[in-house]
Amino acid sequence: MNGPLGSKTWAIAEGYIPANSSVAGRELESHETVCILNCGERDAQVEIAVYFADREPAGPYRFSVPARRTRHVRFNDLTEPEAIPRATDFASVIRADEPVVIQHTRLDSRQPALALMSTVAFPDR
């Protein structure tokens, strides 16, 4: 059940971290997530560039996803080289040095009843 799967370059044209949450605590806090699956046998080095409407892109945000692991990274948690502003439209390009699979999910809890959305990102291949 092994072997690399996916693409080394992906894009997510949607991005928005709601400015607030109706619920306290990390679990149900409004968040925007990039889910990365590395089902290959080599660790993947990942870089994210974040695009905006009216300024030059931010990043690169760098981290690794070990072989045979998944990481679900919240854009809320990205701080180096700079935090992602809240309530601001953005988009992202994710590049890895090994094939990975990427899915984009948002949990929005600005109102008491949370809302969800998810889509596989756009692969370049």
Next chain:
Amino acid sequence: MNGPLGSKTWAIAEGYIPANSSVAGRELESHETVCILNCGERDAQVEIAVYFADREPAGPYRFSVPARRTRHVRFNDLTEPEAIPRATDFASVIRADEPVVIQHTRLDSRQPALALMSTVAFPDR
């Protein structure tokens, strides 16, 4: 981290702007959005044609997405050559003169608890 990514032609078969919202203000108003990412080095000229069930298509709606920028355009805001009717099924085709990546998102706040949906659009390639 540069270079064009995506396709010059995309389609979104779903489209519907809810007729009302339970919340006042632009942020949580019911809306239908096309998110466009241009991560290339040249500005992209974009044209949207809007299709309906029972009349000829509307448009083209024209705007640009600068190099290394994203624009999240609400169908609610398109007025030239004509506004998109509310509570009406539609679909759209987006053409650009540079490769772009497109994602479709709806926020529906007809009821007090908002609902979200999102998907990468269908690329022609």
Next chain:
Amino acid sequence: MNGPLGSKTWAIAEGYIPANSSVAGRELESHETVCILNCGERDAQVEIAVYFADREPAGPYRFSVPARRTRHVRFNDLTEPEAIPRATDFASVIRADEPVVIQHTRLDSRQPALALMSTVAFPDR
């Protein structure tokens, strides 16, 4: 802004019509929709086969989508050759004689706050 776009065969592996709705009226009734865009210059004849967990497929359900038009068809409304059962897992294959683009959307209003989901269907190409 014309020209055919899409595929002649699509699949939707998810399908479920909730058995009830918390709201009266067609607009917010729980429904499962297949959105079909025909942006070409020829009318498309469409056939849907519906698959289940424990019986032979139902259908074909036949209708047309005229040139330069979109139709958002609710599975709730399909009755010939038989109605789709509620609260039952299903899936569908959509075949057309012209290229079309297909997106799948569900509105679930079993609870007072509606939920939405949407995805571009899977094209065979």
Next chain:
Amino acid sequence: MNGPLGSKTWAIAEGYIPANSSVAGRELESHETVCILNCGERDAQVEIAVYFADREPAGPYRFSVPARRTRHVRFNDLTEPEAIPRATDFASVIRADEPVVIQHTRLDSRQPALALMSTVAFPDR
């Protein structure tokens, strides 16, 4: 209306079974589902591997999807060789010996108003 459709290998980078539900009963319990459509004429043997952030993958989880049938399998229900932990990020790779089509859906009912998300999984082809 027959013939195989899809891919033999798919990935879902997102995965999370909420730890609780605000509603009793199987129908509205928080769940994470993989919907599999086998529209071909031969039964498909399916294997799922589940990937985590900080341990080796679990599985394979094995079952079959008969010819001309769909199965919507909840990750909640997978118990052999081990249950999937709740409130834990995961991802999955699905391999079949016949082409199938796969869609990923979550119903989250941690709060009284449920939330939904769905996307076609990522096919390897």
